[in-house]
Amino acid sequence: MRRDDPSGDELERGAACRWNAGQDDPRTGRRRDAVDYAVTAELEPPAEVVELDALQQEGIAAVLDRHLALVEGVSGPGDADIDVLDYRITVHPTGASVVLALDAPSLLAAEDAAASVLDELIGESEVLTGWSVAHSEVRITEDEFNQQLAAAGDVRADDALEAAVEEALETSAEPAMDVEHWRARLTELAPQLRAFDASAFGVEPGEQTLPAGALIHAVRVVTDEIFYDELALAVNNATVADAVGLLVLEELPPCYDHRYDAFFARAFVLSSAAVAQRLTEQSWTLPRTVAEALALRLIINEARVVLEAAELMTWEASEPVFEVFAGRAFGDTNHDELYEVDLPLASDAEPETAEQVTKVEAELHARGLAFDQWFTPRDGNPASHPYLGSL
Incomplete structure (x- = not known):
């Protein structure tokens, strides 16, 4: 049970992992040519919704979490498999912020995959009828990660990436109720x-x-x-x-x-x-x-x-x-x-x-x-x- 979120609106599970491009993925044994990206997407409610009250926020958070928990990946360019490694949801009075940690072959592929996942999620849920993806952008690029990894010295790669992803997750979150x-x-x-x-x-x-x-x-x-x-x-x-x-x-x-x-x-x-x-x-x-x-x-x-x-x-x-x-x-x-x-x-x-x-x-x-x-x-x-x- 989360001890950092009293509302249940912000959910975090698992640790993002990284495999160097061209090395074997320890989960599947396949060769990988991908890196990890943290993609931030903003979801907007229908235009007629002025502000989500506390109960509506909890309901939207539960719906998003229930659907995202079932997503393992999405097809990318050239039928490449893009894995969804982790996610975080923050619902606020004017919409929702979703951060997806993706294992993707490129920045553009990561952004497109995140938008695709969320568009499909919205289309499948009656509760989210009228909602839309306002924008989807990468918060951590491969270059930024490599710079942080180099600065980390002897810190292991997966530890460094986890810290970088966590930073993006935290900075993307909307402020909770005071x-x-x-x-x-x-x-x-x-x-x-x-x-x-x-x-x-x-x-x-x-x-x-x-x-x-x-x-x-x-x-x-x-x-x-x-x-x-x-x-x-x-x-x-x-x-x-x-x-x-x-x-x-x-x-x-x-x-x-x-x-x-x-x-x-x-x-x-x-x-x-x-x-x-x-x-x-x-x-x-x-x-x-x-x-x-x-x-x-x-x-x-x-x-x-x-x-x-x-x-x-x-x-x-x-x-x-x-x-x-x-x-x-x-x-x-x-x-x-x-x-x-x-x-x-x-x-x-x-x-x-x-x-x-x-x-x-x-x-x-x-x-x-x-x-x-x-x-x-x-x-x-x-x-x-x-x-x-x-x-």
Whole structure:
């Protein structure tokens, strides 16, 4: 989960890599005659849109991210393959800025490829009807990169390029909402946290507004990120153990990384939704399952991320505030020890660890924490959603 962007509008995944022209691409084994370029493109909304509000900005960011996450490359001149290595999205009141890191044979090819990717994306999304690519230009050329590489001395080429791409990504980003905008935004959301009174955060009356609003905002961010991760896992037929660049599921207990697939993600979003709904009810219901407790943990963590990134509360200052809240919200629900398991609990464990895996699994099962118990209500009642009953 990102700790540098409370809104979910600016997304960064992966590190750009570089291969010298004419050398083998370590991913494909093919000879390459290309270098990397960071291309900045500005997207403009329809003329009738005067300004995007905060919710519209979040929606546009989610749509762009969902589509770009599926793009691996595009055909360039002479049927050359142009790889999309990385991207960043920044949505602001007057449009969106997208930076694409491309492995292309020339500057012009990189600019054309970026425009092509975005034009096709706009054409495929009903949400983006009427949007257009205002311009597409390279922010880092091969010469500029070589100059930076020479100045870097003994710094490795891929490290130097990553730093150069990062600089372009940062300078292209539009300014995010300022502190007062975020204060107003979270203050507006705070009343939706109806399940807890002002004492839930252990602060003076009136000071609970920002953490309460941050929790409600975090629900939206975590929900979007689970959907993104589900799509990434489904498309690649993968589990968290195999995937890179996920947003939130990789924050679950790593001992079960090999069990978190797309089917699990769909079940987990239902548990997250149940927690979110209870936060807005008149009284609080403790997490009924391990999955619900873990979803609440992710929401709390994201709320702290929001407050820190918006410069409304430091990470250190938010810790005691949310410790008090967690004490009220979790009750006697125990899930922390899942994060203390330091080996993969896989059925095909190596012979030297198989006995230990069996022992740990048995201990977790005795405490209701084994993976096959995560969606089973602790009160013994049936799962609240039919989909969860199939797990």
